[in-house]
Every structure is written in C-alpha cells, then in structure tokens.
C-alpha cells in the first residue's frame with residue numbers, strides 16, 4: 133500500500149511582505165508521480181524547495197515520513213535531506229573536472245555514503261541510465277541529455293525516498309527530453325515518490341497527478 137511521504141498542511145511562505153505560497157495542503161505518497169505546473173513566478177520552485185528542505189515554511193506544518201520538519205533546525209533538515217531527498221535541476225550541476233563516474237560517487241560521498249560497494253552501485257546506476265560506456269568521460273564531452281542522465285544517476289544512486297526535479301527537460305531537445313522523461317518515470321518505485329516542476333506539457337501528461345500553482349495556492 134502507498135505510504136504518505138510528505139504532508140503539507142496550511143503551508144505559507146512569505147518573503148518580506150510578499151506572500152508567495154498561501155494555505156497549501158498537499159500529500160505525496162510512494163509510488164506516485166506528480167507534476168507541478170503554473171505560470172512563471174507562481175511559487176512552483178518555492179514549493180519544491182520546501183518539499184526538499186532547502187527552504188522552510190513561514191507558517192503551517194510539513195511532515196516528512198511522519199516527522200514534523202517545518203520548525204526543524206538546519207542540522208536535522210540537512211540530515212533528512214541527505215537521507216531522503218534527491219534533486220535533479222534544469223542546469224545539471226555536474227562537477228566539471230570530475231568524470232561521469234566520479235560525479236555519481238561524489239554525490240554518494242556528499243550524502244555520507246562511503247561503503248566499499250559504492251563504486252559498484254555508481255557503475256550499476258550509470259549502466260541503468262544508458263551511460264555504462266561513458267563512465268570515464270568528462271561532463272563537457274557529453275550531450276545535454278547525457279549530462280542530465282548523469283545527474284539523474286547521481287540522484288538515484290543514494291536511493292532517495294523523494295526525487296524532486298525542477299524543469300529536468302528544460303535544457304533538452306525533444307529526443308533527449310523523451311529519454312530523460314522515460315528514465316524519470318521508470319524511477320518511480322513502491323518506496324519512492326517523484327515530483328517534477330515543469331512547463332512541458334509532455335512531462336505533465338505522463339505524471340499521475342498534476343498540481344497547479346497559481347497566486348500562491350495549489351489545486352489538483
């Protein structure tokens with residue numbers, strides 16, 4: 133049965149006098165793919181940052197795996213983020229002087245994983261995204277699609293409970309978008325949920341749920 137991973141109750145976020153999110157109620161469960169859509173500046177990235185513990189709600193409750201984190205200290209949020217959350221961004225954010233394989237390993241070390249089997253996990257994850265033959269390449273020699281598949285392998289190698297993506301196909305042509313989208317959909321698992329902020333209707337169409345953000349409010 134699907135478990136609730138993330139539960140936002142009456143969440144608001146203000147920056148100074150500007151109210152960016154208002155009374156947001158949202159529950160995300162394992163096995164789900166959720167698209168977040170809405171006009172530019174409506175608060176989508178802010179919502180994703182709150183879900184990923186990069187930002188904190190100004191008001192309301194956020195329960196992550198049953199633990200209240202809205203008022204959690206930075207250290208606890210960092211620990212939870214490391215152990216539970218994976219991110220994929222539009223701009224890939226690979227380390228330029230590390231190879232593809234090293235980028236995935238670096239992501240694992242950054243998450244505090246240092247087991248000997250890390251190299252095997254990293255290589256298996258790269259093979260799973262179709263990059264087994266590019267493991268020793270530098271990011272600059274890869275296509276945009278290959279770079280995003282590396283970023284996805286880096287995120288998945290630590291087995292996140294929640295995979296959060298901000299415009300993951302925003303820098304890709306249609307062919308590379310389709311392959312990254314297929315991999316994202318394949319990454320949804322009984323013990324994992326997927327959230328994608330997107331302007332791309334092809335992406336939203338593939339997700340089970342579509343959440344619309346407008347004027348700081350969400351509707352489904």
Ligand SMILES: Nc1ncnc2c1ncn2[C@@H]1O[C@H](COP(=O)(O)OP(=O)(O)OP(=O)(O)O)[C@@H](O)[C@H]1O
Nearest residue numbers: 147150152170171172173174175176177178179345
């Ligand atoms: N750190 C911040 N300080 C002040 N204002 C902010 C901050 N972060 C976001 N905002 C404001 O909050 C609003 C929502 O921003 P957000 O990035 O969440 O929108 P978005 O829906 O993701 O937009 P886009 O589709 O253009 O990426 C914007 O008006 C933005 O200027």
